[in-house]
Amino acid sequence: MSTHRLSFTLNGTKHELEVAADRLLIEVIRDDCGATGTKLGCAVGVCGACSVLVDGELLSACLLPAVFADGRRITTVEGLAKNDLTPLQDAFIREGGFQCGICTPGQLIAATALLSEQPRPDHEAIRTWMMGNLCRCTGYYGIERAIQKASGVGGQSPPNRL
Amino acid sequence: MTFDYHEPRSLAEALALLDRYGDDAHLMAGGTATVLLMRQGLLRPGHVIGLRAIDDLRGITPTRDGGLRIGATATLRAVERSPEARMYSPALTDAFASVATVRIRNQAMVGGNLAHADPAQDPPPMLAALNATVSIRSSRGERSLPIDELAVDHFTTSLAHDEIITGVVLPPIEPGSRETYLKFLPKTADDYATVSVAATLRFAPDGTIAETRIVLGAVGPTPIRARRVEDALRGQPPSRVRDALELVRDEVDPIDDLRGSAAYKREMARVWTGRALARVTR
Numbered sequence: 001m002s003t004h005r006l007s008f009t010l011n012g013t014k015h016e017l018e019v020a021a022d023r024l025l026i027e028v029i030r031d032d033c034g035a036t037g038t039k040l041g042c043a044v045g046v047c048g049a050c051s052v053l054v055d056g057e058l059l060s061a062c063l064l065p066a067v068f069a070d071g072r073r074i075t076t077v078e079g080l081a082k083n084d085l086t087p088l089q090d091a092f093i094r095e096g097g098f099q100c101g102i103c104t105p106g107q108l109i110a111a112t113a114l115l116s117e118q119p120r121p122d123h124e125a126i127r128t129w130m131m132g133n134l135c136r137c138t139g140y141y142g143i144e145r146a147i148q149k150a151s152g153v154g155g156q157s158p159p160n161r162l
Numbered sequence: 163m164t165f166d167y168h169e170p171r172s173l174a175e176a177l178a179l180l181d182r183y184g185d186d187a188h189l190m191a192g193g194t195a196t197v198l199l200m201r202q203g204l205l206r207p208g209h210v211i212g213l214r215a216i217d218d219l220r221g222i223t224p225t226r227d228g229g230l231r232i233g234a235t236a237t238l239r240a241v242e243r244s245p246e247a248r249m250y251s252p253a254l255t256d257a258f259a260s261v262a263t264v265r266i267r268n269q270a271m272v273g274g275n276l277a278h279a280d281p282a283q284d285p286p287p288m289l290a291a292l293n294a295t296v297s298i299r300s301s302r303g304e305r306s307l308p309i310d311e312l313a314v315d316h317f318t319t320s321l322a323h324d325e326i327i328t329g330v331v332l333p334p335i336e337p338g339s340r341e342t343y344l345k346f347l348p349k350t351a352d353d354y355a356t357v358s359v360a361a362t363l364r365f366a367p368d369g370t371i372a373e374t375r376i377v378l379g380a381v382g383p384t385p386i387r388a389r390r391v392e393d394a395l396r397g398q399p400p401s402r403v404r405d406a407l408e409l410v411r412d413e414v415d416p417i418d419d420l421r422g423s424a425a426y427k428r429e430m431a432r433v434w435t436g437r438a439l440a441r442v443t444r
């Protein structure tokens with residue numbers, strides 16, 4: 001098995017490590033970098049729990065060879081909030097965008113990618129984009145409301161919570 | 163799974179690796195299919211050759227004659243979002259946009275999609291209906307293959323082991339031609355099709371059908387050209403479509419699976435071919 005030197009940033013922090021050719025990005029993020037916010041769900045690219053941004057592009061970390069991350073900028077759920085939650089995270093809380101929470105990191109990453117590409121998506125655009133992120137609790141209504149609420153307010157501070 | 167990963171920077175280097183490792187090598191573009199097949203133990207190559215760092219395989223560019231060239235390592239999403247591809251044919255970008263989810267389309271690449279030869283995939287039927295040719299290189303030279311002759315069975319192509327798909331070339335679309343892609347998804351929106359239909363059609367000045375190409379996905383071991391339907395319609399008025407549709411059932415060769423029984427898929431192949439033809443004859 002060949003090994004490969006990787007250099008990438010994860011949520012702004014630079015990582016340099018050596019990985020075997022068969023490692024997947026999800027394993028490197030969770031096991032080597034210790035960022036366990038990203039979850040492994042189906043492991044076949046269907047459920048969306050492992051959604052990450054690679055140079056801003058939405059991808060399944062469970063399908064991505066780790067060697068593909070070399071030189072890239074990776075964002076996971078841990079990288080969204082700076083001091084305050086993002087408007088999207090705040091809206092997920094206010095609108096009941098989650099219940100058990102297992103899918104939430106992926107939902108937030110997928111919705112972040114949506115809003116950066118389409119700042120004011122309509123119902124159809126939200127549903128088409130988020131269709132690949134499965135949730136067994138919410139029935140999706142709260143997730144859709146949260147994305148609508150957050151749309152168009154990217155970059156502003158979230159409103160104070162009660 | 164244990165293998166050595168190679169990421170050549172040039173086509174010449176990739177071809178040399180293929181020649182060196184022979185059938186112990188497996189090419190990988192975006193990796194969506196390769197990673198899954200290796201994880202499932204269905205594929206156990208000693209050497210994986212990644213193609214994504216090769217400049218010559220990139221890009222989506224209009225050709226001088228009004229056609230379109232799509233590089234093998236263009237992602238499905240790059241095609242979906244390409245203004246040049248949309249300008250060429252909205253049906254082309256629609257077909258690419260209907261693959262799985264945005265995450266998969268961001269990773270999967272056109273050359274890999276074709277080499278994987280999954281008969282339920284969306285791009286191959288559309289590319290076939292648009293009369294695409296596949297550009298292929300090996301250390302022995304280069305050749306162009308009509309896309310109809312690429313897939314020969316489930317997950318099997320006519321490619322030799324030392325060959326690499328470098329891209330797809332679409333000929334210019336004739337004036338007055340119409341194209342469509344329809345995908346029947348009775349379960350979930352990110353599923354494989356129960357049946358999909360890509361159709362192109364051009365009328366003659368007298369209002370008869372001059373030419374039509376109809377290619378069905380997910381209802382046979384490869385994308386299926388509905389040649390008998392095409393032949394029955396050539397030179398005929400659109401009022402003949404209804405009768406010609408009866409021929410679809412015998413063109414397709416579906417299997418029973420979670421997406422429907424073979425009998426149901428045969429019937430849906432007829433129904434959805436009718437819907438596709440309604441769109442391009444309207």
